[in-house]
Amino acid sequence: MxxxxxxxxxxxxxxxxxxxxxxxxxxxxxxxxxxxxxxxxxxxxxxxxxxxxxxxxxxxxxxxxxxxxxxxxxxxxxxxxxxxxxxxxxxxxxxxxxxxxxxxxxxxxxxxxxxxxxxxxxxxxxxxxxPMASVTALQGLRDKGMIKTGQKVLIYGASGGVGTFAVQIAKSFGAEVTGVCSTRNVEIMRSIGADLIIDYTKEDFTQTKERYDLILGVNGSNSISAYKHVLKPNGNFVHVGGAESQMFRSLVFGPFISMTGSKKISNLLQRANQNDLMYVKELLETGKVKxxxxxxxxxxxxxxxxxxxxxxxxxxxxxxxx
Missing domain, CATH: 3.90.180.10 (Medium-chain alcohol dehydrogenases, catalytic domain)
Known part of the structure; x- marks a missing residue:
């Protein structure tokens, strides 16, 4: 072969x-x-x-x-x-x-x-x-982020493999989803159902008045303090991917931030899981995710x-x- x-x-x-x-x-x-x-x-x-x-x-x-x-x-x-x-x-x-x-x-x-x-x-x-991208998004939102119906969720790096699944899976949980992407990807965000779209080439998500219950950081090199700034009290930031420096900071400082305040900073290490794969299979079959x-x-x-x-x-x- x-x-x-x-x-x-x-x-x-x-x-x-x-x-x-x-x-x-x-x-x-x-x-x-x-x-x-x-x-x-x-x-x-x-x-x-x-x-x-x-x-x-x-x-x-x-x-x-x-x-x-x-x-x-x-x-x-x-x-x-x-x-x-x-x-x-x-x-x-x-x-x-x-x-x-x-x-x-x-x-x-x-x-x-x-x-x-x-x-x-x-x-x-x-x-x-x-498989890997969808299960990563699922585990980040559900297991680490503890997503709930009606929450405001921000997906940073929303147009890539994990990001496009994350937007749709968050919607399937009944969340209001904001996708952060570049200008060339705005139409993709609309096609998969993002409620709000931030074009990072034109707007800094940290400068808006909006605050989020859950942020999934899929890509980028933003500081942990930037994400923390736009979290609501008791909000969660989950680092999934991005610059190695960002991963290092979330690993080192995340536990301290989580222990000393109401906002939680965590990292996801995705693990293959057949039950999660079957969960995604149902989302795909029902058309909730594409x-x-x-x-x-x-x-x-x-x-x-x-x-x-x-x-x-x-x-x-x-x-x-x-």
Whole structure:
């Protein structure tokens, strides 16, 4: 089979398309013929080996997982003899980040807890766009942010993969959602139902009179004090992604701020979860959430896909049809 292989940390140029042996499922694994995969921030960590602390999970000197790729959608080809949840022919999607990665390939053998039945009303590409980004948004809003109906929620970095899901999932909880994005992404915000839109090239969200119950920081390099300033008393700021300096400040100062005042500052470390994936599946099937796809690249163009992704301006998800 064809697969993208990475044997050292570095730029997208270290990624190689190679012919390797097709995997066989172990007794507790499912063999999936991959129809589509997508790029995520976790793929960048696996590629670059940064931040350095991540290497303790991904490999200190070189990548522990030779084939990158977390999000996939495809068709079950075979199942281990001990498994009952899936059958050959089932259409599935999932997040492989907690079960060995390996999604940038024509086939992958994966533990069944990493996948779920694909929503029947969306394509393989749309399904591959969904798992990691949607579950990240869900866990940030529901588990860390403790979102409630009627709250005012701000999504900073609302036009990317996690951000577009976060806007829609927050709406599904009955929140009033403000999306922060650039001018080129305003129409995307309207199309996914944002109640209010702040164009950060024209307006500073910290200078408005509005205050929020929950802020999800998906991208950007704003200071923690800036987010704290626009939180209501008892409000929550959840750091999901953005500049490394911002992550460091939220990790170091967040607990102190949370202990000494009513406003809470926390970080999300997303974890693949089949129950959460099935929750998102229902949102997709009922039309409450729709994946936004920016660009598609062939498997042989994966280096180009990563270079585009690294620019940080993707409108939704970057997809690899396989």
């Amino acid at each position: 064809k697969a993208i292989v990475c044997h050292k940390y570095g730029s997208p140029d270290v990624l190689e398309l190679k012919e390797i042996e097709k995997p066989l499922p172990l007794e507790n694994e499912v063999l999936v013929k991959v129809h589509a995969a997508s790029l995520n921030f976790g793929n960048l960590v696996l590629l670059k080996g940064k931040p350095f602390l991540a290497r303790f999970a991904f490999g200190l000197l070189r990548p522990k997982y030779a084939i990158p790729g977390g999000d996939i959608a495809g068709v079950v080809e075979a199942v281990g003899k001990n498994l009952k949840q899936f059958q050959p022919g089932d259409e599935v999607f999932g997040d492989l980040s907690s079960s060995g990665w390996g999604g940038f390939a024509e086939y992958v053998s994966v533990q069944e807890f990493a996948i779920a039945l694909k929503p029947t009303n969306i394509s393989f590409e749309q399904a591959a766009a969904s 994946p936004i796809i920016d660009k598609r690249y062939k498997l042989s163009e994966v280096s180009e896909a990563f270079r585009y992704f690294l620019e940080g301006h993707a409108q939704g998800k970057v997809i690899l049809p396989i």
